[in-house]
Amino acid sequence: MNTDTDAAASIDIDRDKGDFHYDVEYKHDAGRGLTEETIDYIAGVKGEDRWITDFRKRAFRIFEDKPMPTHWASEDLKAINFDEIRYYLSGGDAPKRSWEDVPDEMKETFERLGIPEQERKFLAGVEAQFDSEAAYSNIKAAVSDQGVIFVNSSEGLAKHPEIFRKWFGKVIPSGDNKFSALNSAVFSGGSFIYVPPGVKVKHPLQAYFRINAEQFGQFERTLIIVDEGAELTYMEGCTAPKFETTTLHSAVVELVAMKDAKIQYITVQNWSANVFNLVTKRGLAHENAEIRWIDCNIGSRLTMKYPGVIMKGRKARGEVISIALANDGQHQDTGAKMIHAADETTSNVVSKSISVGKGRSTYRGQVHIPKHLKGCKNNTECDALLINAASRTDTYPAITVRGNQHATQHEASVSQVSEEQIFYMQQRGLSQAEAISLSVNGFVNDLVREFPMEYSVELKRLIDLEMEGSVG
Amino acid sequence: MSSIEIKDLHASVDGNEILRGLTLTVPKGEVHAIMGPNGSGKSTLAKVMAGHEDYQVSSGEVLLDGKNLLEMNVDARARAGLFLAFQYPAEIPGVSNANFLRAALQARLPEGEEIDAVAFYKQMYDRMDELGIDRKFTGRSVNEGFSGGEKKRNEILQMTMLEPKYAVLDETDSGLDIDALKVVAEGVNAMRSPERGFLVITHYQRLLDYIVPDHVHVLSGGRIIRSGDKGLALELEEKGYDWVKEEQLATT
Ligand SMILES: Nc1ncnc2c1ncn2[C@@H]1O[C@H](COP(=O)(O)OP(=O)(O)OP(=O)(O)O)[C@@H](O)[C@H]1O
Ligand SMILES: [Mg+2]
Numbered sequence: 001m002n003t004d005t006d007a008a009a010s011i012d013i014d015r016d017k018g019d020f021h022y023d024v025e026y027k028h029d030a031g032r033g034l035t036e037e038t039i040d041y042i043a044g045v046k047g048e049d050r051w052i053t054d055f056r057k058r059a060f061r062i063f064e065d066k067p068m069p070t071h072w073a074s075e076d077l078k079a080i081n082f083d084e085i086r087y088y089l090s091g092g093d094a095p096k097r098s099w100e101d102v103p104d105e106m107k108e109t110f111e112r113l114g115i116p117e118q119e120r121k122f123l124a125g126v127e128a129q130f131d132s133e134a135a136y137s138n139i140k141a142a143v144s145d146q147g148v149i150f151v152n153s154s155e156g157l158a159k160h161p162e163i164f165r166k167w168f169g170k171v172i173p174s175g176d177n178k179f180s181a182l183n184s185a186v187f188s189g190g191s192f193i194y195v196p197p198g199v200k201v202k203h204p205l206q207a208y209f210r211i212n213a214e215q216f217g218q219f220e221r222t223l224i225i226v227d228e229g230a231e232l233t234y235m236e237g238c239t240a241p242k243f244e245t246t247t248l249h250s251a252v253v254e255l256v257a258m259k260d261a262k263i264q265y266i267t268v269q270n271w272s273a274n275v276f277n278l279v280t281k282r283g284l285a286h287e288n289a290e291i292r293w294i295d296c297n298i299g300s301r302l303t304m305k306y307p308g309v310i311m312k313g314r315k316a317r318g319e320v321i322s323i324a325l326a327n328d329g330q331h332q333d334t335g336a337k338m339i340h341a342a343d344e345t346t347s348n349v350v351s352k353s354i355s356v357g358k359g360r361s362t363y364r365g366q367v368h369i370p371k372h373l374k375g376c377k378n379n380t381e382c383d384a385l386l387i388n389a390a391s392r393t394d395t396y397p398a399i400t401v402r403g404n405q406h407a408t409q410h411e412a413s414v415s416q417v418s419e420e421q422i423f424y425m426q427q428r429g430l431s432q433a434e435a436i437s438l439s440v441n442g443f444v445n446d447l448v449r450e451f452p453m454e455y456s457v458e459l460k461r462l463i464d465l466e467m468e469g470s471v472g
Numbered sequence: 473m474s475s476i477e478i479k480d481l482h483a484s485v486d487g488n489e490i491l492r493g494l495t496l497t498v499p500k501g502e503v504h505a506i507m508g509p510n511g512s513g514k515s516t517l518a519k520v521m522a523g524h525e526d527y528q529v530s531s532g533e534v535l536l537d538g539k540n541l542l543e544m545n546v547d548a549r550a551r552a553g554l555f556l557a558f559q560y561p562a563e564i565p566g567v568s569n570a571n572f573l574r575a576a577l578q579a580r581l582p583e584g585e586e587i588d589a590v591a592f593y594k595q596m597y598d599r600m601d602e603l604g605i606d607r608k609f610t611g612r613s614v615n616e617g618f619s620g621g622e623k624k625r626n627e628i629l630q631m632t633m634l635e636p637k638y639a640v641l642d643e644t645d646s647g648l649d650i651d652a653l654k655v656v657a658e659g660v661n662a663m664r665s666p667e668r669g670f671l672v673i674t675h676y677q678r679l680l681d682y683i684v685p686d687h688v689h690v691l692s693g694g695r696i697i698r699s700g701d702k703g704l705a706l707e708l709e710e711k712g713y714d715w716v717k718e719e720q721l722a723t724t
Contacts, residue, residue: 415565418562419525420562421562421563421564423522423524423525423546423562424558424561424562424564425572425576426523426545426546426547427522427546427549427550427555427556427558428550428572428576428579428630429547429551429576429579430547430575430576430579431547431579432547434575434579435547438564438567438571438572438575439564439566439567441566441567442565442567442568442571442613443566
């Protein structure tokens with residue numbers, strides 16, 4: 001197969017859907033670079049309370065103090081120039097409840113991405129963020145009538161301070177890592193959701209994060225609290241146009257599932273190849289609660305993302321299901337963190353990665369079960385598929401299980417799509433790209449089924465598109 | 473024109489010439505058998521026809537109904553009507569038999585046209601029944617964990633579904649039990665038509681009792697050293713290849 005050379009062309013993947021941008025007049029622009037003044041500017045625009053500005057500034061100092069984690073992570077992080085990045089850009093309008101009222105460029109952006117259509121078809125509510133702030137935010141009356149709150153983070157902070165403050169920064173402290181500190185300093189946008197006890201939200205709530213501006217940093221902050229016995233599925237999608245310069249996306253997502261609650265958090269990211277995607281996601285599961293992260297990472301230059309669950313209550317369950325596709329020039333550094341902090345807690349990690357051309361995928365897992373607990377279970381499976389000889393995968397599982405009253409299982413596999421397989425499929429009339437797509441889809445098929453139907457179709461299309469681009 | 477024509481074909485792998493001036497024509501409507509000692513180049517011929525990258529063609533031609541196959545890539549050759557039943561079929565984990573067949577048929581349709589799923593399944597089940605393949609094989613990954621005989625039957629299933637103009641069967645009989653051999657032979661015979669040509673590679677004259685060839689060729693040292701009717705296969709069975717090789721030496 002001479003795809004190694006052809007794969008170099010893959011950076012030009014036809015991200016037909018996401019690769020466009022509009023020249024937008026931003027009313028608020030914090031300029032380039034990050035100082036205390038940047039934070040004051042953001043706080044001023046938002047008209048925030050003092051405590052939150054102090055929180056931001058404390059986080060900013062932590063960010064400055066922490067070194068880049070290049071001692072364990074990719075050296076490529078050094079390519080981020082924090083002085084060139086623009087930290088806050090917005091049109092200055094409050095999010096609209098109706099698409100009619102959304103400014104034209106933003107409305108057209110989301111129409112091209114199919115958001116209003118998806119909303120009509122199968123969503124209970126949508127928030128659409130354009131650069132730093134939401135342009136649109138709406139929840140169906142039937143859902144809000146049940147007491148469900150679905151707003152952006154600033155509105156959550158302003159209107160629901162008692163719930164917001166109780167949990168904000170508690171699951172992921174600012175100092176968790178350099179990028180959670182950065183997010184805590186300059187966060188803007190993201191969702192705040194509260195689901196009252198016993199309310200089972202039937203249809204998913206969705207957020208869409210769109211980067212439009214060049215050399216921009218998007219730092220949304222999401223906090224979801226699902227109260228006792230309640231259930232929620234939340235989906236997020238993200239895209240950005242293809243720029244020559246680097247763009248930074250660094251989100252923090254905190255989930256809280258109270259007793260018997262269930263949260264399913266689904267991500268389908270399709271970043272362009274200039275995006276550094278450095279995201280911290282963690283959930284806190286109380287007694288008998290369940291948190292599932294279903295994560296699909298396509299695109300970006302470097303993604304570092306290890307969704308986690310802290311199982312704090314007895315019989316709590318945590319799950320991470322992830323698909324990562326690293327094309328030429330991309331590095332998907334993903335994994336899972338499972339912290340068992342109560343008896344009879346169960347965690348499950350299933351990760352599948354695909355590396356194409358010189359693409360690289362890394363799995364980092366952490367499973368922690370302390371000695372004093374009883375009856376905990378973990379299952380970890382990570383499978384890697386390599387498409388070309390130059391493709392690369394690494395696995396760093398760190399399973400610390402103390403005590404002997406637990407059941408853990410770990411399986412890992414690496415397989416390669418062989419030339420003989422491709423030849424065989426081509427002999428049946430499939431093009432090389434179709435053959436590879438078929439293999440890749442076969443490889444991830446069982447995980448794709450975990451996504452809601454509307455997303456799994458989109459996923460399959462995205463994978464096909466990636467493969468088309470990668471084999472030229 | 474309506475034939476596969478191989479003219480003075482030279483091909484090598486890693487610098488070793490395996491095919492050394494092979495000439496052979498299989499017209500539509502005919503079944504030609506190729507026999508020959510181990511390592512004589514039979515599978516090499518099949519793979520060169522199909523376009524495998526490991527083999528370099530230094531000279532010669534392969535024409536399918538007049539079209540130069542050697543200029544086409546592997547999948548274009550397949551879509552032009554060439555089918556190869558592999559001596560050692562590859563396993564494709566994760567891809568179900570049904571999905572694979574469907575994708576292969578879909579690849580033959582013009583852009584924008586979708587396969588009729590109901591008709592597809594009906595046809596597939598009919599063919600599987602004829603070939604004695606259990607229907608649960610539709611959901612299994614292509615060839616993965618199949619027994620040797622199951623793989624060979626699966627090759628024939630694919631052939632009957634894809635309805636090629638020319639089929640090269642590389643030792644499809646090897647590894648088949650007697651009953652399976654009959655079933656597979658019936659499958660091939662049912663496909664014989666004035667519109668289709670077959671090149672059947674085998675070591676055993678027994679297969680040719682079931683699939684009766686119009687011509688038999690002996691491949692040795694990378695070229696056809698003798699051709700005859702089905703009687704030649706019987707003679708080979710009796711006397712072995714040395715006999716032909718010696719005759720060949722005597723005449724050259
Ligand atoms: N990919 C390859 N790399 C190296 N040598 C090869 C390769 N393919 C074929 N050969 C060599 O070419 C010669 C012909 O092989 P081929 O498989 O065509 O023989 P065959 O006639 O099909 O034999 P058999 O009856 O055993 O199937 C053998 O010596 C074989 O080792
Ligand atoms: Mg052979």
